[in-house]
Structure formats: structure tokens, C-alpha cells
Amino acid sequence: MSRITLSRYLIEQTRSQETPADLRFLIEVVARACKAISHAVSKGALGGVLGNAGSDNVQGEAQKKLDVISNDILLEANEWGGHLAAMASEEMEKAYQIPGEFPKGKYLLLFDPLDGSSNIDVNVSVGTIFSVLRCPEGIDAPCEKAFLQPGVEQVAAGYAIYGPQTMLMLTLGHGVKGFTLDREVGSFVMTHDDIRVPEQTKEFAINASNQRHWEAPVKRYVDEMLAGETGPLGKNYNMRWIASMVADVHRILTRGGIFMYPRDAREPEKPGKLRLMYEANPMSFIIEQAGGAATNGLERIMDLQPTSLHERVAVFLGSKEEVERATRYHREQQ
Numbered sequence: 001m002s003r004i005t006l007s008r009y010l011i012e013q014t015r016s017q018e019t020p021a022d023l024r025f026l027i028e029v030v031a032r033a034c035k036a037i038s039h040a041v042s043k044g045a046l047g048g049v050l051g052n053a054g055s056d057n058v059q060g061e062a063q064k065k066l067d068v069i070s071n072d073i074l075l076e077a078n079e080w081g082g083h084l085a086a087m088a089s090e091e092m093e094k095a096y097q098i099p100g101e102f103p104k105g106k107y108l109l110l111f112d113p114l115d116g117s118s119n120i121d122v123n124v125s126v127g128t129i130f131s132v133l134r135c136p137e138g139i140d141a142p143c144e145k146a147f148l149q150p151g152v153e154q155v156a157a158g159y160a161i162y163g164p165q166t167m168l169m170l171t172l173g174h175g176v177k178g179f180t181l182d183r184e185v186g187s188f189v190m191t192h193d194d195i196r197v198p199e200q201t202k203e204f205a206i207n208a209s210n211q212r213h214w215e216a217p218v219k220r221y222v223d224e225m226l227a228g229e230t231g232p233l234g235k236n237y238n239m240r241w242i243a244s245m246v247a248d249v250h251r252i253l254t255r256g257g258i259f260m261y262p263r264d265a266r267e268p269e270k271p272g273k274l275r276l277m278y279e280a281n282p283m284s285f286i287i288e289q290a291g292g293a294a295t296n297g298l299e300r301i302m303d304l305q306p307t308s309l310h311e312r313v314a315v316f317l318g319s320k321e322e323v324e325r326a327t328r329y330h331r332e333q334q
Contacts, residue, residue, distance in 0.1 A: 005188060006027075006170075006179050006190070007028060007187070009177065009179075010024040010027055011024065013172060018174060019172055022082075022106070022107070023083075023156060023172075025081060026081070026105070027132075027158075029078055029081050030074070030077070030109070031160075031168055033074045033077035033128075034166070035186070036077070037066075037069075037074075037114070037128055037162070038162050040073070041114075041120070041126065041162045042162070048065075050064075050066075050121050052065070063117075064118070064120055066114050066117055067091055067117050068091070070114040070128065071089055071091045071092070071114075074089070074111055074113050078109060079096075079098055079099060080099075082103035082105050083106075083107055084098055084107050084108065085098065085104050085106060085135035085139070085142045085146070086098060086108055086142040086146065086147075088108070088109075088110045088111075088147050088277065088278075089110070089112075089278070090111070090112040090113070090279075090310070091113060094143075094144065094309075095142060095144055095309065105135075107132055107133065107135060107155070108132070108135050108142060108146060108147055109130060109131070110130065110133070111128060111129060111130040111131070112128065112129040112130075112275070112278040113128055114127075114128060115159075115244060115245050115246045115279065116243065116247060118243070119244050124242065124243075124247070125161055125164075125242065125246070125247040125250075126246065127160050127161040127162055128160045128162075128246075129157075129158075129278060129282050129283065130158055130159070130282060131154055131157045131278070132154060132157065133147065144309050147306075147309060148306040148307065148308070148309075150281075150302060150303055150304060151281035151301060151302030151304070152302045152303060154285050154302075155172070156171065157170075157171055157282035157283075157286055158170040158171065158282070158286065159250075159282070159283070160246075161247060165181065166181040166183075167179065167180050167181070167191075167250075168181070168188050169192075169195070169286060171285055171289040175195070175289055176192075176194070176195040176253070177192065177193060177195070178192025178193075195253060196290055197252065197290045197292035197320070198255070198256035199319055199321050200322075201257045201258060201321075201322055202237050202238060203251075203255075203256065203258075204225055204237055204238075204239055204240075204260065204322070205239070205241050205242075205248045205252065206218075206241060206259075206260040206261070206262075207241055208222075208239065210266075213264035213266050214262060214265075215262065215263065215333070217297065217329035217333050218260065218329075221325065221326050221329050225237040225239075245274065245283070249283050249287070252317075252318040252319070253286065253287065253290055253292075257318050257319060257322075258316065258317070258319055258323060258326065259316070259317050260326065261273055261274050261314065262297065262314045262315075262316070263314045271312055271313055272313040272314035273312055273314075274314075275311070276304060276311045277306060277310070280294070280301050281301065283315075284300075284301040284315075284317060287318065291320065292317060292318050292320055292323065293318075293319075293320045293324060294317035294323065295317075295327045296314045296315065296316070297316055297326065297327060298331060298334070301313065
């Protein structure tokens with residue numbers, strides 16, 4: 001039996017009229033860019049790509065060389081294909097307009113070019129996260145406002161994880177498929193079909209060093225998990241924390257668990273740390289399509305109306321039972 005490559009899968013989706021041809025071409029271009037990023041990441045010190053770039057991104061965070069390289073790869077791969085009206089990146093303050101000499105399409109692409117890049121110098125898995133929206137009609141030069149759509153408007157989302165294997169996890173709104181890069185032939189091959197997040201779990205992911213800053217519902221929930229089988233939840237939990245959202249979510253997607261990045265008392269004016277448009281929305285779309293849940297502690301993340309390109313949000317996502325419990329604890333505190 002022949003293997004199903006990403007290209008074959010997308011062609012079959014187009015033939016069944018579930019995926020427009022221009023969206024199929026866009027996903028293929030993003031996948032090719034991810035292969036190029038994977039190659040750059042794999043070179044490491046041999047390619048001279050480790051360390052800081054000597055610049056900061058729009059959030060004031062120090063950029064790694066690979067942040068800049070990955071951002072450039074995605075921009076250059078997607079600007080000329082004719083499938084996009086504009087792009088937005090976590091690494092850039094403003095939306096990126098398609099150059100005038102290139103044709104324009106009807107989609108908007110948002111991406112975190114290299115999530116978890118603070119781990120790159122120590123050879124920990126990192127990844128690329130992307131989200132696709134339709135460009136509102138009648139807009140020739142999409143500005144920030146065109147991107148400010150709730151997550152339910154996404155037509156596709158995915159991430160590539162650069163670890164022992166390079167994998168691409170993708171949803172087009174009809175479940176989640178997983179593809180592994182076969183480096184010998186240069187193609188993503190389907191290795192995971194109809195991925196489902198287990199509803200129950202015994203694992204959680206959170207940065208426990210911030211415990212003293214957590215709000216009461218988070219402290220309550222984590223304390224109950226740490227109490228083990230003699231506690232109110234009646235089972236023993238393991239904590240896992242990689243500090244790379246792609247890696248943490250990938251583990252939860254494939255074997256269950258809950259990922260938490262709550263707001264805390266250090267910056268009470270901020271609703272959270274992670275970016276709604278580049279991280280929370282696409283990951284929530286993927287998790288929900290796999291049968292999981294995702295909230296900001298109070299509301300479904302994909303129902304939130306964005307107010308800016310770089311808006312931040314608290315994130316609780318993963319196994320449905322656990323996310324619902326964490327959300328209930330927050331609502332009880334209101």
C-alpha cells in the first residue's frame with residue numbers, strides 16, 4: 001500500500017471539495033518552509049545559527065538568530081505564491097504586506113516562526129506554529145484590523161515540531177492529521193490519522209517556579225493534583241514542563257494531559273503571557289479538533305474577540321475533563 005504524503009492528502013481533500021485549491025497550495029508552501037527551518041535547526045553550531053541575533057522582537061524579547069532566520073524563510077516562501085493577502089508574525093510589529101509585484105490571494109497567514117527558541121542552544125525541541133484566516137472582502141491592503149478575527153474563523157492551523165523527528169500536525173477543520181518528514185525523499189508522510197486527546201489524564205504541564213504568583217484557582221487545582229491518590233482528585237499526577245509550547249502541546253496531543261500558562265500577579269494588568277493570535281488560537285483549534293478543550297480560565301479561547309495583533313492571553317488546554325475542572329475553579333472565584 002502506497003504511503004499518503006501531505007501533498008496527496010491535500011489533493012484528496014481538494015477533490016472531495018473540503019479544501020479549496022488555493023488553501024491546499026498555501027499549506028504546501030508553509031510545509032516546505034517548515035522543512036527549510038528544520039534543516040537550519042538541525043545544523044545547530046555547525047551552521048553558525050545558535051545564539052542571540054542582537055535584536056529584540058516587538059515584545060522586547062531578545063531574538064535568537066534562528067528566530068530571524070525562520071521568520072525570513074516563512075516570509076520569502078509565502079510572499080510570491082498568490083495565495084495570501086498579507087501575513088503577520090510574532091516577530092514583527094505590523095502586518096506584512098505582499099509586495100506589489102506579486103499577485104495577492106484571499107487568505108491571511110499568522111505564525112510564530114520558532115516557538116520555544118530560548119531552548120534552541122541546549123538542543124531541546126522547538127517548532128513553528130501557524131494559523132490561516134480568510135481576508136475580509138473588499139480589502140486590498142490588509143492592515144491589523146483585517147487579522148482581528150476570533151479563533152472560530154480559522155480555516156486551518158498547524159505546527160511543525162523539530163525534535164528527534166520533524167513532524168507536521170495539521171487541521172483543516174475536519175480532525176487532526178500528523179505527518180512525519182521522511183528526509184530521504186523530502187516529503188511529509190502521514191503517520192498519525194484522526195488524532196484524539198484522551199479525555200482523562202494523569203499529567204500536567206506548568207511552570208511551577210511561578211507558583212507564588214499564581215491566582216487562587218490555579219493554586220487550588222495544582223495542589224489537588226499534587227495531593228495524589230489520597231487527595232480530592234483520587235489519582236497520582238506527573239508534572240512535565242519543557243518550556244516550549246510546541247513540545248508541551250505535542251505531548252498532550254499525543255498522550256493526554258493539560259497545559260497551563262496562567263496569568264499571575266507579577267503583571268496584573270496583562271491577561272496572560274502567550275499570544276492569542278500566534279499561539280493560543282491555532283493550538284486551541286488543533287486541540288479542539290482532536291476532542292480536547294481550550295479556555296483562558298473563564299471563556300473558550302476561540303470565542304475571544306482579538307483587540308490587537310500581539311494580544312496576550314492565559315491558556316488552559318488539553319484533555320477535556322481537566323480543562324473543564326480548571327475553568328470551573330476560575331468561574332467559582334468570580
